[in-house]
Amino acid sequence: MTVISTPQAFNQDDLYVDLEAITGHRLFLKCEGFNFAGSIKLKAASAMVEAAERDGVLTPDSILVESSSGNLGVALSMIAASKGYPFVCVTDSRCNLSARLLMEALGSQIHIVTDPSPGGGLLGARIDHVRALCASDDRYVWLNQYANPNNHMAHYRTTAPAIARAFPDLDVLFVGAGTTGTLMGCARYFRAWHRPVRIVAIDTEGSTTFGRTPSRRMIPGLGTSIRPPLLDTSYVDEVVHVDEPDTIRACHQLARHGFVFGGSTGTVVSGATRWLAEREQPVTAVAIAPDLGERYLETVYQTNWVQDLYGGDALQPRTAAIAGRRTDPDELVPTN
Incomplete structure (x- = not known):
């Protein structure tokens, strides 16, 4: 029995969804939305x-x-x-x-x-x-979440060790990039781990985080219009940029299997699936799901909203892997 006196005292940190039957690739999704705040x-x-x-x-x-x-x-x-x-x-x-x-x-x-x-x-x-x-x-x-070191240290102390305990043979970790707190905390932890882990950041098209030209972004969560001070790209091996229509397709694909996740999670799953589709060798892969989907029912899961912004094609599933665009490591803009 778990008894708490404050809402922040509870957080489910060891729940994963095996997405192989949904995406066609061996990918484990770490669910971070099962607490009273509903997100990582x-x-x-x-x-x-x-x-x-x-x-x-x-x-x-x-x-x-x-x-x-x-x-x-x-x-x-x-x-x-x-x-x-x-x-x-x-x-x-x-x-x-x-x-x-x-x-x-x-x-x-x-x-x-x-x-x-x-x-x-x-x-x-x-x-x-x-x-x-x-x-x-x-x-x-x-508190300044964009520059506060306690942002990434929270994940260095909790999120990354939890993944390491569950997957001692981890090969690749997919992490969405917003403030980059989760990304930097996990990347710093696994840099010193007993085996190499490839860190793949997932960003949304239109974000300037990794040096891209800014453009319209309508789904809140991942992406920034100002480069986060926390980011140090020397810890990032690759970046996958995902179009918002592909975020929507990923969310709807997951929902058709009973899993209603948020827009940030849809972006991460979309980018991770594309990255895995480009590899022939099987790997042990984990993706971090930052949020659940209830807060997106009036947007990502609302037909009129999607059609007005992206057209009806965004609601059509793709026959190929959920799309994303990969950036090679040498394209990253280095930061300190």
């Missing part, structure tokens, strides 16, 4: 809040503020409610309605940014808004 972001949120409390940055008079496209905002809303902190989430128009309503139910304030900044898109505008709030009142505490 609970780990980073807990680690960042606890570190801020230990360091004396976060006090009983503080007001938490963070920029989020949805899932981290929900996780911080939950933790703030359990600890008694006010919380302001700065998001943008792409944030799913269900995520906004959930944050409000937890007592958080939502500030929605609608106009992109000239050089940083909607993310840049969100960060500008956060900085303006902090400048207006010194009670505001910005």
Whole structure:
């Protein structure tokens, strides 16, 4: 029997789905959405809040503020409610309605940014808004998930070791790239592991994270319009970029087998399936599923929304592997 007194005390860290019957490739999906926050972001949120409390940055008079496209905002809303902190989430128009309503139910304030900044898109505008709030009142505490080392250390201490215990013969790990906290934590852990593990980052087309030209992105979660300070590409072996219609196809393919996952998970599964389809030798492969699908019912799983943005073809399954585009390691822009 498990008994908890705070919602962040519970997280299912050892659940995997064997996707071979769905994708045609031996791929194990690590499910990270089975906690009260509904996503992998609970780990980073807990680690960042606890570190801020230990360091004396976060006090009983503080007001938490963070920029989020949805899932981290929900996780911080939950933790703030359990600890008694006010919380302001700065998001943008792409944030799913269900995520906004959930944050409000937890007592958080939502500030929605609608106009992109000239050089940083909607993310840049969100960060500008956060900085303006902090400048207006010194009670505001910005955890800054994009640069906070506790973001990636949360996954170095928990996510990666859990995968290592479950798959001692791991060959390749697929990780979605948002703030790159999960990616960097896992990559740093497996760099020092007893056997080589290939780290494949999965990003969405239109993201600037790995040096691509920015373009429209409508599905929140993965991808950025400003390169994350946490990213060090020397730990990344390859990058697969996935078009949003292929994210939608992957989500619907999984749903047709009873698994309703979120947009970030659809992107990771799409990119991982394409990467595996290009290899002849079997490997032991794990992909990290950051989220579940309930927050995407009005978008990714809503026919009219998909058709209006991407056309009817996005709802048609492909006969070949779910598509993605691979970037060779020498195409990566190095960072420190």
